[in-house]
Amino acid sequence: MAGSGTRARPHGSRPRLSDVAEEAGVSIATASRALSGAAGVSESMADRVRTVAAELGYVANLHARTLAGGPTSVVGLVVHEIGDPYFAEIASGVLGLAAAEGLTVQICHSGRDPEAELTQIRTLIANGVGAVIVAGSGFVDREIRAKVTATLKSYLADGGRVAVIGRHHLAVDTVQPENDKGGHAIAEHVVSLGHRRIGIISGSRALTTIHDRLGGMDRALQAVGLGVASTPLVEAAFTRDGGKEAALELLERAPDVTAIMALNDDMAIGALSVLRDRGIPVPGQISVTGFDDVAVAQDLAPSLTTVRLPMGEMGRQALELALSPAAKRSRRRTARAELIVRASTAAPRT
Amino acid sequence: MAGSGTRARPHGSRPRLSDVAEEAGVSIATASRALSGAAGVSESMADRVRTVAAELGYVANLHARTLAGGPTSVVGLVVHEIGDPYFAEIASGVLGLAAAEGLTVQICHSGRDPEAELTQIRTLIANGVGAVIVAGSGFVDREIRAKVTATLKSYLADGGRVAVIGRHHLAVDTVQPENDKGGHAIAEHVVSLGHRRIGIISGSRALTTIHDRLGGMDRALQAVGLGVASTPLVEAAFTRDGGKEAALELLERAPDVTAIMALNDDMAIGALSVLRDRGIPVPGQISVTGFDDVAVAQDLAPSLTTVRLPMGEMGRQALELALSPAAKRSRRRTARAELIVRASTAAPRT
DNA sequence: CTGAAAGCGCTTACAG
């Protein structure tokens, strides 16, 4: 291991292609063709080789195969944080399809650090993955964006495949969740209940995901003479702890809010815990909304009104795109956002 | 990609070692040594090479490097289901340390299928990973176990490194959560509250994790004249849905229970949702306990009494073990279980 | 300290 200084294992008992060839009494060229299912090998020959290979428990050396120009069987996946249910569910979708396709997945997480994300992408490419999937919001930061774009472009030019989940300012195949539409739906739900003193707790606006969700919310707020710009908004980490922190500050700055819209479920969960600690009834005194519909949203108390995004399906589709041959124009698939009304929202008391 | 029939990318713009060597005016041998930090290269030479490499954006081809016998930089991780918070948090620990070490991680999930797990392990080995970490409970099934053992043994003999999380009947480095002790602690908590009509909802007893947790519970129950054998127990999937299913059946079979112990938090969450639907107050009428302390356990309503296992730390330690040189005897690190009493348990009403 | 050469285990033109 590079990181620990140990060495790769020697070539011990594992059978090589030449072992199979010898045992089957053919050349390694024929053995290779038989095993890869290439045309131009007689059925009987191919059968014999495959039987021998199975007996010997032969599995091709991935590195040799790839180096020689064979097909790749590894895809890379970059997420912000695998411990986060949103990304874990996306990864689950990717891994599920990958297993079915006989592919293996290399996962990196960036810890939400744009620099780290760039490094991870480069590492995956250096590792020779056949495709890379970038999940999670792109960063608004121009400089990083330019570098990521350049890296991915040259990878694409070399025949690599790329798919992204979320908006990335990249002309690559994309699975795009309806962040704007979802933001609009949830904000409309809140205002339609009659709320006018609304607070927002948000992750970093450097994330396109947040930008888009806020955009949708803004339209719904504008419709009743409000708007994000005139709404108390606290920015913090896009996590449960960030949600707590932001909720505390929001209650400080705008103690009279009757609704808090969180930009994702994690932050909403943090907000709920703060409100519980304070003894503030939800939705009795303050309504709370999330976004994503992670699995636990339905099990919170009160169960969380949120916007459902089909995370697993998004991961699966991203891999599908990455596996399909490159098209002239980049493709886009939309992942539907669906408003899920549960128990954490109600009309404000008058 | 193998699965999709596309080909590996041609060797396009990416610089090779020979490009670096030529540019620096040295042989590829010297360039290789300089870049790997091997001894026997003059400082000035090494510096020149590294500068050139950086300018060219050179990154070694992993496949060529590994094939030639260089250090590996990929580790494999097998989990049951990455979408499950328990495994997602373990994976997060592994990825965090891996990134710090400059390593990359290949993740497979088995979907809790022993056969699939075996296949995944073999695939990782075929992919030439330098170490494999198997997270999640081993299976009690003898046949599969034998095959897994054989596969891992020959991998170890070839110089591969293996670490497991949980009990696997394998003589390999192990991070062992205190499942028995945790089971004992939670059951003792329940009986000490005065509960005597207790039900258990469990995942498959073919998992060693469950076996051990039940073992601990049994001792605590025995102490008050009860025991797992005489306790109503329903087995179902080790998931939220399994928890719902099992809770429903348990209420059918033993409607008078005053406490339900779930073998993990996921199942407890399912049970809570069933009880909520039925309008059965928790802990007023029935107390509920979990196991693992996944992040959301504290946010449920009522917040969940459970046993905390340091999942991220477990993943991190498993990688540490896998990265350290093989020892004569296999090592074992214990991950502490800690009883976390929250709001879902109380004395039975009399 | 530096380099020429062999070799890692495959795949794929190129001949036959």
Add this chain to the structure above:
DNA sequence: CTGAAAGCGCTTACAG
């Protein structure tokens, strides 16, 4: 249809 040979991009004895 089958095989001998070159080559993928590295690392590491082996000479000097």
